[in-house]
Amino acid sequence: MTPRVRVQEAPFDLGAESAELTAGRADVGAVASFVGLCRADDGLAALALEHYPGMTERAIAGIAAEACARWPLSGCTVVHRVGRILPGEPIVLVLTASAHRAAALESCAFLIDWLKTGAPFWKREEFADGRGERWVEAKAEDDAAAARWARAGAGSAAA
Amino acid sequence: MTPRVRVQEAPFDLGAESAELTAGRADVGAVASFVGLCRADDGLAALALEHYPGMTERAIAGIAAEACARWPLSGCTVVHRVGRILPGEPIVLVLTASAHRAAALESCAFLIDWLKTGAPFWKREEFADGRGERWVEAKAEDDAAAARWARAGAGSAAA
Amino acid sequence: MQVLYFAWVRQKVGVSAEEVSPPPEVADVAGLVRWLSGRSPGHAAAFANAGSIRAAVNQDFAAPDHRLSPGDEVAFFPPVTGG
Amino acid sequence: MQVLYFAWVRQKVGVSAEEVSPPPEVADVAGLVRWLSGRSPGHAAAFANAGSIRAAVNQDFAAPDHRLSPGDEVAFFPPVTGG
Numbered sequence: 001m002t003p004r005v006r007v008q009e010a011p012f013d014l015g016a017e018s019a020e021l022t023a024g025r026a027d028v029g030a031v032a033s034f035v036g037l038c039r040a041d042d043g044l045a046a047l048a049l050e051h052y053p054g055m056t057e058r059a060i061a062g063i064a065a066e067a068c069a070r071w072p073l074s075g076c077t078v079v080h081r082v083g084r085i086l087p088g089e090p091i092v093l094v095l096t097a098s099a100h101r102a103a104a105l106e107s108c109a110f111l112i113d114w115l116k117t118g119a120p121f122w123k124r125e126e127f128a129d130g131r132g133e134r135w136v137e138a139k140a141e142d143d144a145a146a147a148r149w150a151r152a153g154a155g156s157a158a159a
Numbered sequence: 160m161t162p163r164v165r166v167q168e169a170p171f172d173l174g175a176e177s178a179e180l181t182a183g184r185a186d187v188g189a190v191a192s193f194v195g196l197c198r199a200d201d202g203l204a205a206l207a208l209e210h211y212p213g214m215t216e217r218a219i220a221g222i223a224a225e226a227c228a229r230w231p232l233s234g235c236t237v238v239h240r241v242g243r244i245l246p247g248e249p250i251v252l253v254l255t256a257s258a259h260r261a262a263a264l265e266s267c268a269f270l271i272d273w274l275k276t277g278a279p280f281w282k283r284e285e286f287a288d289g290r291g292e293r294w295v296e297a298k299a300e301d302d303a304a305a306a307r308w309a310r311a312g313a314g315s316a317a318a
Numbered sequence: 319m320q321v322l323y324f325a326w327v328r329q330k331v332g333v334s335a336e337e338v339s340p341p342p343e344v345a346d347v348a349g350l351v352r353w354l355s356g357r358s359p360g361h362a363a364a365f366a367n368a369g370s371i372r373a374a375v376n377q378d379f380a381a382p383d384h385r386l387s388p389g390d391e392v393a394f395f396p397p398v399t400g401g
Numbered sequence: 402m403q404v405l406y407f408a409w410v411r412q413k414v415g416v417s418a419e420e421v422s423p424p425p426e427v428a429d430v431a432g433l434v435r436w437l438s439g440r441s442p443g444h445a446a447a448f449a450n451a452g453s454i455r456a457a458v459n460q461d462f463a464a465p466d467h468r469l470s471p472g473d474e475v476a477f478f479p480p481v482t483g484g
Binding site: 036049050051052054055058059080091092112115116117118119120121122123124135136137138142 | 405407408409457460461462476478479480481482483484
Binding site for chain 3: 195208209210211213214217218239250251271274275276277278279280281282283294295296297301
Protein backbone atom coordinates (compact mmCIF):
# COMPACT_ATOMS: atom_id res chain seq x y z
CA MET A 1 0.00 0.00 0.00
CA THR A 2 1.43 3.36 -1.02
CA PRO A 3 0.24 6.34 1.02
CA ARG A 4 -1.40 9.13 -0.97
CA VAL A 5 0.33 12.44 -0.28
CA ARG A 6 -0.65 15.73 -1.89
CA VAL A 7 0.22 19.39 -1.32
CA GLN A 8 -2.22 21.62 -3.15
CA GLU A 9 -3.95 25.00 -3.16
CA ALA A 10 -7.39 23.55 -3.89
CA PRO A 11 -9.78 22.40 -1.16
CA PHE A 12 -10.23 18.66 -0.66
CA ASP A 13 -13.32 16.47 -0.39
CA LEU A 14 -13.39 14.41 2.82
CA GLY A 15 -16.15 12.09 1.61
CA ALA A 16 -14.50 11.37 -1.73
CA GLU A 17 -11.05 10.83 -0.19
CA SER A 18 -12.51 8.46 2.39
CA ALA A 19 -14.47 6.53 -0.25
CA GLU A 20 -11.26 5.99 -2.23
CA LEU A 21 -9.71 4.12 0.72
CA THR A 22 -12.57 1.61 0.89
CA ALA A 23 -13.78 1.36 -2.73
CA GLY A 24 -14.05 -2.20 -3.97
CA ARG A 25 -12.68 -3.83 -0.82
CA ALA A 26 -14.25 -5.56 2.17
CA ASP A 27 -11.22 -5.93 4.46
CA VAL A 28 -11.37 -2.40 5.87
CA GLY A 29 -13.13 -2.25 9.22
CA ALA A 30 -12.12 1.23 10.33
CA VAL A 31 -11.45 4.61 8.73
CA ALA A 32 -10.28 7.47 10.93
CA SER A 33 -9.97 11.02 9.71
CA PHE A 34 -8.75 14.34 10.96
CA VAL A 35 -9.49 17.67 9.29
CA GLY A 36 -7.75 20.81 10.52
CA LEU A 37 -9.50 24.08 9.74
CA CYS A 38 -8.65 27.78 9.84
CA ARG A 39 -10.15 29.50 12.89
CA ALA A 40 -10.99 33.23 12.95
CA ASP A 41 -9.09 33.81 16.23
CA ASP A 42 -8.25 37.39 17.20
CA GLY A 43 -9.81 38.92 14.08
CA LEU A 44 -7.86 36.78 11.64
CA ALA A 45 -8.70 37.62 8.02
CA ALA A 46 -6.71 34.83 6.35
CA LEU A 47 -3.82 32.42 6.70
CA ALA A 48 -1.09 32.34 4.08
CA LEU A 49 0.58 28.93 4.03
CA GLU A 50 4.05 28.58 2.57
CA HIS A 51 5.96 25.33 2.10
CA TYR A 52 9.23 23.90 0.76
CA PRO A 53 8.27 22.25 -2.54
CA GLY A 54 9.94 18.89 -2.89
CA MET A 55 11.02 18.52 0.73
CA THR A 56 7.41 18.77 1.95
CA GLU A 57 6.19 15.85 -0.13
CA ARG A 58 9.33 13.83 0.74
CA ALA A 59 8.90 14.48 4.45
CA ILE A 60 5.20 13.61 4.50
CA ALA A 61 5.76 10.47 2.44
CA GLY A 62 8.47 9.47 4.91
CA ILE A 63 6.26 9.82 7.97
CA ALA A 64 3.34 8.14 6.21
CA ALA A 65 5.66 5.21 5.49
CA GLU A 66 6.58 5.14 9.18
CA ALA A 67 2.89 5.08 10.12
CA CYS A 68 2.46 2.09 7.80
CA ALA A 69 5.40 0.37 9.50
CA ARG A 70 4.02 0.97 13.00
CA TRP A 71 0.37 0.09 12.31
CA PRO A 72 -1.25 -2.44 9.94
CA LEU A 73 -2.85 0.11 7.61
CA SER A 74 -4.69 -0.70 4.42
CA GLY A 75 -4.80 2.93 3.35
CA CYS A 76 -3.39 6.33 4.27
CA THR A 77 -4.04 9.75 2.74
CA VAL A 78 -2.51 13.10 3.67
CA VAL A 79 -3.57 16.28 1.87
CA HIS A 80 -2.16 19.63 3.00
CA ARG A 81 -3.21 22.90 1.45
CA VAL A 82 -0.93 25.87 0.78
CA GLY A 83 -1.64 29.43 -0.34
CA ARG A 84 -4.26 31.74 1.09
CA ILE A 85 -6.87 30.11 3.34
CA LEU A 86 -9.88 31.88 4.83
CA PRO A 87 -11.43 31.31 8.28
CA GLY A 88 -13.71 28.28 8.20
CA GLU A 89 -11.80 26.64 5.34
CA PRO A 90 -10.03 23.29 5.74
CA ILE A 91 -6.22 23.23 5.83
CA VAL A 92 -5.18 19.62 6.25
CA LEU A 93 -6.67 16.15 5.92
CA VAL A 94 -5.35 12.91 7.41
CA LEU A 95 -7.16 9.64 6.63
CA THR A 96 -6.15 6.19 7.80
CA ALA A 97 -7.80 2.84 7.13
CA SER A 98 -7.25 -0.49 8.82
CA ALA A 99 -9.02 -3.72 9.69
CA HIS A 100 -9.39 -2.54 13.30
CA ARG A 101 -10.14 0.77 14.96
CA ALA A 102 -7.12 1.19 17.23
CA ALA A 103 -4.68 1.15 14.30
CA ALA A 104 -6.73 3.68 12.35
CA LEU A 105 -7.30 6.03 15.30
CA GLU A 106 -3.75 5.93 16.64
CA SER A 107 -2.04 6.37 13.27
CA CYS A 108 -4.33 9.28 12.43
CA ALA A 109 -3.36 11.06 15.67
CA PHE A 110 0.31 10.21 15.09
CA LEU A 111 0.26 11.73 11.60
CA ILE A 112 -1.40 15.02 12.56
CA ASP A 113 0.88 15.44 15.59
CA TRP A 114 3.86 14.93 13.32
CA LEU A 115 2.57 17.24 10.58
CA LYS A 116 2.52 20.05 13.17
CA THR A 117 6.20 19.66 13.95
CA GLY A 118 7.96 17.78 11.16
CA ALA A 119 6.66 19.01 7.81
CA PRO A 120 8.09 22.21 6.29
CA PHE A 121 5.03 24.43 6.27
CA TRP A 122 4.84 27.95 7.66
CA LYS A 123 1.69 29.89 8.48
CA ARG A 124 1.41 33.67 8.24
CA GLU A 125 -1.62 35.34 9.78
CA GLU A 126 -3.25 38.28 8.02
CA PHE A 127 -5.48 40.70 9.94
CA ALA A 128 -8.12 43.00 8.51
CA ASP A 129 -7.94 45.73 11.13
CA GLY A 130 -4.63 47.35 10.20
CA ARG A 131 -2.54 45.09 12.44
CA GLY A 132 -0.94 43.75 9.27
CA GLU A 133 0.48 40.25 9.40
CA ARG A 134 2.58 38.00 11.57
CA TRP A 135 4.21 34.58 11.29
CA VAL A 136 2.72 31.93 13.53
CA GLU A 137 5.24 30.73 16.12
CA ALA A 138 5.88 27.07 16.78
CA LYS A 139 4.25 25.80 19.98
CA ALA A 140 6.04 23.83 22.68
CA GLU A 141 2.84 21.84 23.20
CA ASP A 142 3.04 20.65 19.59
CA ASP A 143 6.59 19.43 20.17
CA ALA A 144 5.40 17.60 23.28
CA ALA A 145 2.51 16.01 21.37
CA ALA A 146 4.88 14.76 18.67
CA ALA A 147 7.44 13.59 21.24
CA ARG A 148 5.01 11.20 22.92
CA TRP A 149 5.04 9.07 19.77
CA ALA A 150 8.83 8.84 19.86
CA ARG A 151 8.62 7.61 23.46
CA ALA A 152 5.88 5.14 22.63
CA GLY A 153 7.44 3.05 19.93
CA ALA A 154 10.15 2.10 17.49
CA GLY A 155 11.96 4.57 15.27
CA SER A 156 12.03 8.33 15.15
CA ALA A 157 9.04 10.47 14.31
CA ALA A 158 11.22 13.01 12.53
CA ALA A 159 12.24 12.06 9.00
CA MET B 160 -24.42 22.33 21.77
CA THR B 161 -26.72 19.31 21.46
CA PRO B 162 -25.09 16.15 20.07
CA ARG B 163 -26.77 14.70 16.99
CA VAL B 164 -27.65 11.05 17.56
CA ARG B 165 -29.39 8.85 14.99
CA VAL B 166 -30.12 5.13 14.66
CA GLN B 167 -31.16 4.30 11.11
CA GLU B 168 -31.20 1.63 8.41
CA ALA B 169 -30.01 3.99 5.67
CA PRO B 170 -26.34 4.63 4.94
CA PHE B 171 -24.83 7.94 6.02
CA ASP B 172 -22.78 10.55 4.20
CA LEU B 173 -19.48 11.30 5.96
CA GLY B 174 -18.80 14.45 3.95
CA ALA B 175 -22.28 15.90 4.50
CA GLU B 176 -22.30 15.07 8.21
CA SER B 177 -18.87 16.65 8.67
CA ALA B 178 -19.88 19.77 6.74
CA GLU B 179 -22.86 20.24 9.04
CA LEU B 180 -20.55 20.54 12.07
CA THR B 181 -18.59 23.41 10.52
CA ALA B 182 -21.15 25.19 8.32
CA GLY B 183 -21.29 28.91 8.90
CA ARG B 184 -18.78 29.00 11.74
CA ALA B 185 -15.11 29.87 12.00
CA ASP B 186 -14.31 28.72 15.55
CA VAL B 187 -13.83 25.04 14.67
CA GLY B 188 -10.19 24.11 14.24
CA ALA B 189 -10.46 20.33 14.25
CA VAL B 190 -12.92 17.68 13.11
CA ALA B 191 -12.16 14.05 13.87
CA SER B 192 -14.17 11.18 12.48
CA PHE B 193 -14.38 7.44 12.81
CA VAL B 194 -16.26 5.17 10.43
CA GLY B 195 -16.67 1.48 11.25
CA LEU B 196 -17.32 -0.81 8.30
CA CYS B 197 -18.48 -4.38 7.79
CA ARG B 198 -15.54 -6.68 6.90
CA ALA B 199 -15.96 -9.89 4.88
CA ASP B 200 -14.07 -11.98 7.46
CA ASP B 201 -14.40 -15.78 7.25
CA GLY B 202 -16.79 -15.74 4.31
CA LEU B 203 -19.28 -13.36 5.92
CA ALA B 204 -22.27 -12.68 3.65
CA ALA B 205 -23.95 -10.02 5.78
CA LEU B 206 -24.34 -8.60 9.28
CA ALA B 207 -27.80 -8.24 10.80
CA LEU B 208 -27.80 -5.49 13.42
CA GLU B 209 -30.49 -5.47 16.08
CA HIS B 210 -30.99 -2.80 18.74
CA TYR B 211 -33.23 -1.77 21.62
CA PRO B 212 -35.33 1.11 20.26
CA GLY B 213 -35.58 3.90 22.77
CA MET B 214 -32.81 2.72 25.06
CA THR B 215 -30.25 2.90 22.25
CA GLU B 216 -30.85 6.55 21.51
CA ARG B 217 -30.99 7.37 25.26
CA ALA B 218 -27.72 5.57 25.92
CA ILE B 219 -25.87 7.19 23.01
CA ALA B 220 -27.20 10.63 23.90
CA GLY B 221 -26.00 10.05 27.46
CA ILE B 222 -22.46 9.17 26.46
CA ALA B 223 -22.33 11.98 23.90
CA ALA B 224 -23.30 14.37 26.70
CA GLU B 225 -20.48 12.93 28.80
CA ALA B 226 -18.03 13.49 25.91
CA CYS B 227 -19.19 17.12 25.78
CA ALA B 228 -18.58 17.42 29.53
CA ARG B 229 -15.08 15.97 29.34
CA TRP B 230 -13.87 17.83 26.23
CA PRO B 231 -14.67 21.33 24.91
CA LEU B 232 -16.58 20.20 21.82
CA SER B 233 -18.38 22.48 19.40
CA GLY B 234 -20.11 19.58 17.67
CA CYS B 235 -20.70 15.84 18.03
CA THR B 236 -22.54 13.43 15.73
CA VAL B 237 -23.15 9.71 16.20
CA VAL B 238 -24.98 7.70 13.54
CA HIS B 239 -25.37 3.94 13.97
CA ARG B 240 -27.01 1.75 11.35
CA VAL B 241 -29.26 -1.23 12.08
CA GLY B 242 -30.74 -3.89 9.83
CA ARG B 243 -28.88 -5.93 7.21
CA ILE B 244 -25.43 -4.62 6.30
CA LEU B 245 -23.22 -6.07 3.55
CA PRO B 246 -19.42 -6.41 3.60
CA GLY B 247 -17.81 -3.12 2.64
CA GLU B 248 -20.74 -1.06 3.88
CA PRO B 249 -20.41 1.44 6.75
CA ILE B 250 -21.97 0.59 10.12
CA VAL B 251 -21.21 3.49 12.45
CA LEU B 252 -20.06 7.11 12.25
CA VAL B 253 -18.61 9.22 15.05
CA LEU B 254 -17.76 12.85 14.37
CA THR B 255 -16.39 15.36 16.88
CA ALA B 256 -15.50 19.00 16.37
CA SER B 257 -13.49 21.33 18.60
CA ALA B 258 -11.23 24.35 18.49
CA HIS B 259 -8.18 22.10 18.99
CA ARG B 260 -7.17 18.70 17.73
CA ALA B 261 -6.60 16.82 20.99
CA ALA B 262 -10.21 17.31 22.12
CA ALA B 263 -11.60 16.16 18.77
CA LEU B 264 -9.31 13.12 18.47
CA GLU B 265 -9.66 11.94 22.06
CA SER B 266 -13.43 12.33 22.25
CA CYS B 267 -13.85 10.50 18.95
CA ALA B 268 -11.84 7.54 20.27
CA PHE B 269 -13.75 7.66 23.56
CA LEU B 270 -17.10 7.52 21.80
CA ILE B 271 -16.31 4.60 19.52
CA ASP B 272 -14.75 2.62 22.38
CA TRP B 273 -17.90 3.21 24.40
CA LEU B 274 -20.25 2.35 21.53
CA LYS B 275 -18.60 -1.09 21.37
CA THR B 276 -19.43 -1.86 24.99
CA GLY B 277 -22.20 0.42 26.22
CA ALA B 278 -24.84 0.78 23.51
CA PRO B 279 -27.54 -1.90 23.12
CA PHE B 280 -26.73 -3.22 19.65
CA TRP B 281 -26.24 -6.88 18.73
CA LYS B 282 -24.60 -8.21 15.57
CA ARG B 283 -25.55 -11.48 13.92
CA GLU B 284 -23.27 -12.85 11.21
CA GLU B 285 -24.77 -14.53 8.16
CA PHE B 286 -22.66 -16.87 6.04
CA ALA B 287 -23.26 -17.85 2.43
CA ASP B 288 -21.67 -21.29 2.51
CA GLY B 289 -24.27 -23.22 4.49
CA ARG B 290 -22.77 -22.41 7.88
CA GLY B 291 -25.91 -20.47 8.68
CA GLU B 292 -25.62 -17.65 11.18
CA ARG B 293 -24.13 -16.85 14.57
CA TRP B 294 -24.31 -14.03 17.08
CA VAL B 295 -21.10 -12.05 17.48
CA GLU B 296 -19.65 -12.46 20.98
CA ALA B 297 -18.50 -9.51 23.04
CA LYS B 298 -14.72 -9.12 23.15
CA ALA B 299 -12.69 -8.69 26.32
CA GLU B 300 -10.38 -6.33 24.41
CA ASP B 301 -13.34 -4.02 23.78
CA ASP B 302 -14.10 -3.94 27.50
CA ALA B 303 -10.45 -3.10 28.15
CA ALA B 304 -10.51 -0.33 25.55
CA ALA B 305 -13.60 1.21 27.15
CA ALA B 306 -12.18 0.79 30.66
CA ARG B 307 -9.11 2.92 29.94
CA TRP B 308 -11.37 5.97 29.67
CA ALA B 309 -12.85 5.26 33.10
CA ARG B 310 -9.32 5.13 34.53
CA ALA B 311 -8.26 8.27 32.73
CA GLY B 312 -10.76 10.78 33.89
CA ALA B 313 -13.85 11.90 35.74
CA GLY B 314 -17.12 10.02 35.73
CA SER B 315 -18.16 6.61 34.49
CA ALA B 316 -18.14 5.60 30.83
CA ALA B 317 -21.22 3.45 31.27
CA ALA B 318 -24.54 5.25 31.32
CA MET C 319 -44.58 -5.65 33.93
CA GLN C 320 -43.31 -5.54 30.34
CA VAL C 321 -40.35 -7.86 29.60
CA LEU C 322 -38.33 -7.52 26.40
CA TYR C 323 -35.81 -9.94 24.91
CA PHE C 324 -33.10 -9.22 22.36
CA ALA C 325 -30.68 -11.16 20.14
CA TRP C 326 -30.20 -14.84 21.08
CA VAL C 327 -32.14 -14.37 24.33
CA ARG C 328 -35.16 -13.46 22.19
CA GLN C 329 -34.54 -16.43 19.90
CA LYS C 330 -34.37 -18.89 22.81
CA VAL C 331 -37.40 -17.49 24.66
CA GLY C 332 -39.32 -17.44 21.40
CA VAL C 333 -40.95 -14.03 21.75
CA SER C 334 -39.57 -10.49 21.67
CA ALA C 335 -41.83 -9.16 24.43
CA GLU C 336 -44.36 -10.36 26.95
CA GLU C 337 -46.50 -8.88 29.70
CA VAL C 338 -45.93 -10.73 32.99
CA SER C 339 -47.22 -10.41 36.54
CA PRO C 340 -44.66 -12.02 38.82
CA PRO C 341 -45.65 -12.77 42.43
CA PRO C 342 -44.67 -10.28 45.14
CA GLU C 343 -41.64 -12.32 46.24
CA VAL C 344 -39.97 -11.45 42.91
CA ALA C 345 -38.24 -8.33 44.20
CA ASP C 346 -35.26 -7.76 41.96
CA VAL C 347 -33.76 -8.58 38.53
CA ALA C 348 -32.16 -11.82 39.74
CA GLY C 349 -35.47 -12.94 41.21
CA LEU C 350 -37.26 -12.17 37.95
CA VAL C 351 -34.69 -14.27 36.05
CA ARG C 352 -35.36 -17.24 38.36
CA TRP C 353 -39.12 -16.82 38.03
CA LEU C 354 -39.03 -16.39 34.23
CA SER C 355 -36.83 -19.51 33.89
CA GLY C 356 -39.78 -21.59 35.09
CA ARG C 357 -42.20 -20.34 32.47
CA SER C 358 -41.08 -22.58 29.56
CA PRO C 359 -38.17 -24.70 28.34
CA GLY C 360 -37.28 -21.77 26.05
CA HIS C 361 -37.06 -19.40 29.01
CA ALA C 362 -35.01 -21.96 30.91
CA ALA C 363 -32.59 -22.32 27.99
CA ALA C 364 -32.27 -18.55 27.58
CA PHE C 365 -31.43 -18.01 31.26
CA ALA C 366 -29.40 -21.22 31.76
CA ASN C 367 -26.16 -19.25 32.03
CA ALA C 368 -27.10 -16.13 33.95
CA GLY C 369 -23.55 -14.80 33.64
CA SER C 370 -23.98 -14.33 29.90
CA ILE C 371 -27.13 -12.23 30.24
CA ARG C 372 -27.38 -8.50 30.75
CA ALA C 373 -30.44 -6.59 31.91
CA ALA C 374 -31.90 -3.13 31.63
CA VAL C 375 -34.70 -1.67 33.73
CA ASN C 376 -36.62 1.25 32.23
CA GLN C 377 -33.93 1.49 29.55
CA ASP C 378 -30.95 1.79 31.88
CA PHE C 379 -28.46 -1.04 32.43
CA ALA C 380 -29.31 -2.76 35.73
CA ALA C 381 -27.45 -5.13 38.05
CA PRO C 382 -29.01 -8.40 39.35
CA ASP C 383 -29.87 -6.77 42.69
CA HIS C 384 -31.76 -3.90 41.03
CA ARG C 385 -35.20 -3.62 42.75
CA LEU C 386 -38.28 -3.96 40.54
CA SER C 387 -41.66 -2.23 40.54
CA PRO C 388 -44.85 -3.49 38.86
CA GLY C 389 -44.81 -0.95 36.00
CA ASP C 390 -41.17 -1.47 35.06
CA GLU C 391 -39.94 -2.22 31.54
CA VAL C 392 -37.31 -4.95 31.97
CA ALA C 393 -35.09 -6.15 29.11
CA PHE C 394 -32.75 -9.15 28.87
CA PHE C 395 -30.04 -9.50 26.24
CA PRO C 396 -26.47 -10.72 25.65
CA PRO C 397 -23.46 -8.44 26.17
CA VAL C 398 -23.68 -5.76 23.49
CA THR C 399 -21.70 -5.93 20.23
CA GLY C 400 -22.31 -2.64 18.45
CA GLY C 401 -19.90 -0.16 16.94
CA MET D 402 25.81 25.65 -3.59
CA GLN D 403 22.10 26.53 -3.72
CA VAL D 404 20.70 28.23 -0.59
CA LEU D 405 16.94 28.59 -0.04
CA TYR D 406 15.10 30.74 2.50
CA PHE D 407 11.53 30.37 3.74
CA ALA D 408 9.00 32.37 5.77
CA TRP D 409 10.45 35.27 7.80
CA VAL D 410 14.02 34.14 7.06
CA ARG D 411 13.25 34.75 3.37
CA GLN D 412 11.67 38.11 4.16
CA LYS D 413 14.69 39.28 6.18
CA VAL D 414 17.29 38.05 3.67
CA GLY D 415 15.26 39.60 0.87
CA VAL D 416 15.52 36.74 -1.62
CA SER D 417 14.03 33.23 -1.68
CA ALA D 418 17.11 31.57 -3.18
CA GLU D 419 20.67 32.33 -4.10
CA GLU D 420 23.68 30.51 -5.55
CA VAL D 421 26.73 30.90 -3.29
CA SER D 422 30.31 29.65 -3.32
CA PRO D 423 31.59 29.77 0.25
CA PRO D 424 35.32 29.37 0.87
CA PRO D 425 36.70 25.91 1.75
CA GLU D 426 36.80 26.71 5.50
CA VAL D 427 32.96 26.70 5.55
CA ALA D 428 32.64 23.04 6.38
CA ASP D 429 29.26 22.65 8.02
CA VAL D 430 25.80 24.24 8.45
CA ALA D 431 26.91 26.39 11.40
CA GLY D 432 29.89 27.64 9.38
CA LEU D 433 27.63 28.50 6.47
CA VAL D 434 25.34 30.49 8.78
CA ARG D 435 28.32 32.54 10.03
CA TRP D 436 29.57 33.14 6.50
CA LEU D 437 26.11 34.06 5.12
CA SER D 438 25.59 36.50 8.01
CA GLY D 439 28.39 38.65 6.60
CA ARG D 440 26.87 38.99 3.14
CA SER D 441 24.35 41.78 3.92
CA PRO D 442 22.51 43.46 6.77
CA GLY D 443 19.45 41.40 5.75
CA HIS D 444 21.39 38.17 6.12
CA ALA D 445 22.77 39.36 9.45
CA ALA D 446 19.24 40.15 10.69
CA ALA D 447 17.88 36.81 9.52
CA PHE D 448 20.59 34.85 11.31
CA ALA D 449 20.90 37.10 14.37
CA ASN D 450 19.27 34.50 16.61
CA ALA D 451 20.64 31.19 15.35
CA GLY D 452 18.53 29.27 17.85
CA SER D 453 15.35 30.28 16.07
CA ILE D 454 16.53 28.98 12.69
CA ARG D 455 16.21 25.45 11.34
CA ALA D 456 18.14 24.00 8.40
CA ALA D 457 17.72 21.29 5.81
CA VAL D 458 20.44 19.87 3.57
CA ASN D 459 19.28 18.20 0.38
CA GLN D 460 15.71 18.30 1.72
CA ASP D 461 16.38 16.53 5.02
CA PHE D 462 16.44 18.35 8.36
CA ALA D 463 20.09 18.93 9.34
CA ALA D 464 21.87 19.85 12.58
CA PRO D 465 24.42 22.72 12.80
CA ASP D 466 27.31 20.24 12.60
CA HIS D 467 26.02 18.64 9.39
CA ARG D 468 28.95 18.58 6.88
CA LEU D 469 28.45 20.37 3.57
CA SER D 470 29.53 19.54 0.02
CA PRO D 471 29.71 22.01 -2.89
CA GLY D 472 26.65 20.68 -4.72
CA ASP D 473 24.33 20.68 -1.69
CA GLU D 474 20.91 22.34 -1.55
CA VAL D 475 20.77 24.07 1.84
CA ALA D 476 17.59 25.65 3.22
CA PHE D 477 17.05 27.92 6.24
CA PHE D 478 13.68 28.57 7.84
CA PRO D 479 11.86 29.08 11.18
CA PRO D 480 10.49 26.15 13.17
CA VAL D 481 7.64 24.70 11.13
CA THR D 482 3.99 25.54 11.81
CA GLY D 483 1.94 23.31 9.52
CA GLY D 484 -0.98 21.04 10.20
